Amino acid sequence: MSNGSSNNNNNTARFDAARRVAIFGGTHGNEMSGVTLVNLWMQNSAEIQRKGLEIKPFLTNPKAVEKCVRYVDTDLNRAFTQENLSATGGDELPYEVQRAQEINRMFGPKGSAEAYDVIFDLHNTTSNMGCTLILESSKDAFNLQMMNYIKKAFAPASCLVLLNEHPLLKYSTSRSVAKHPVGMEVGPQPQGVLRSNIFEAMRVILKHALDFISLFNEGMEFPPCTVEVFRVLERxxxxxxxxxxxxxxxxxxxxxxxxxxxxxxxxxxxxxxxxxxxxxxxxxxxxxxxxxAAYYEKQQAFVTTRRETLAASAIRKA
Ligand SMILES: CC(=O)N[C@@H](CC(=O)O)C(=O)O
Ligand SMILES: [Zn+2]
Missing domain, CATH: 2.20.25.160 (N-terminal domain of TfIIb)
Known part of the structure; x- marks a missing residue:
């Protein structure tokens, strides 16, 4: 079977092998861990290669990286709406809308069978959030199993999961082009600054994430599990x-x-x-x-969440 999952008699969800994986950095040009890691891996990708996997490190907003700003015209991580992706106007469009269209052509199209399997998007926050993975759906057993794997591999250090599937507060992210979008948010790190502890934590989490995908592709079955998440409630x-x-x-x-x-x-x-x-x-x-820091312009001092435990079915390669 293709795109997505189905249940067999054992309630094991089957997913296609995840062969095409992208690692995005610089979706916000002043979040330096992701920018730096992706730049490193574009020069030498040995560390992120895995057998049978095509892994593409990619700098999503090079103009913003150049200027060391969050964005040039508009926030790229809000730009992947169907409206923007199908907008005409070419050069006249805001830079990030043009860029969203390019990214959608390269890694999507969003919502299609041809889209990349997994996109990791690397972000930093000025908040004291520690290591956080961001999901956009509570229904994606593949991603939930990945979260469970990463949390265990990363222990005793902690890596929390933020679930943003709020009908109004959810936004159209760069990673949403993939079948399985995963955001990574590590802080505290000031804008434009690199901190070694934050940089290294991001690198280790990504390593575990790629290991999970490798094991999955090799045919490992992941038994049912539960994952603690923090669901976005209110801005x-x-x-x-x-x-x-x-x-x-x-x-x-x-x-x-x-x-x-x-x-x-x-x-x-x-x-x-x-x-x-x-x-x-x-x-x-x-x-x-x-x-x-980036949320002053978005009229957000913080976001409230509720703790939930999500159940994920067993998964295995189709
Ligand atoms: C500080 C920051 O940029 N956070 C990201 C969160 C995410 O990727 O969902 C954003 O607002 O786009
Ligand atoms: Zn960001």
Missing amino acids: MDYPRDANGNIIAMVHPNLQDCDWEPLNPGDPMFQTFDGKSIHYQGSSTVYPTFINE
Whole structure:
């Protein structure tokens, strides 16, 4: 069978071998771990090669990398909408929309049988998120099994999974061109800065991810498993005045506390004259992307999540 999965009598989901894999860096030109790793691997790819696999390291936004900015005209990691991908206008289109169309031609088309099997997209955050993998679907047993494999291989260090399948907050990412999109977000690392611990963590997680794909392609069966994920619930903006200017900062009790419980009544912002603003929700949530530099323009101080345990069926090569 082709694209996707089906269940046999044993409830083992079958997927085609994942032969074509891309590693994207520089989707945001100022997130230096991914930019640097991909540049390294474009010069010498020995470290990322695996038998029977075609693995392509690729710099997705070279103009933004050149300038060391997140983007030139518009955020590439929001640009992969069907509308953009089919837009006419050629050179007149925003640079990142043109680039999205090129990437879609090379690695897609998005949603088609010809699309790449897996795309890893390497990002850094200024938030204290540690190692995070980002999924866009709770239904993809292949990706869930990959998360389970990576978490175990990476232990005792921790690697958390952020699930963004929110109907309104989900966005059209570069990696969404692939059949199995995987985002990698490692921080804290300032924009334009390389930190060795962050760089090395990203490198190790990617190694485990490629090992998983190799084992899968060799025919290993992965038994049913469960994966703890943090599901995106709500975007929290900074308090602002009538002109849209920020009137409070992330509260010191919340700063750097990504993935720690935020309870109703806990302080979340602090005004410039020292007053606390408290979380008004009705239940405990787990904030992440706290004080991410790139999200000031997106009116987001942090995002709340809920912990969930997802079940993944067994998987095996078709
Ligand atoms: C800080 C940053 O760029 N985060 C990524 C998250 C993702 O890849 O889904 C983004 O907003 O596109
Ligand atoms: Zn990014």
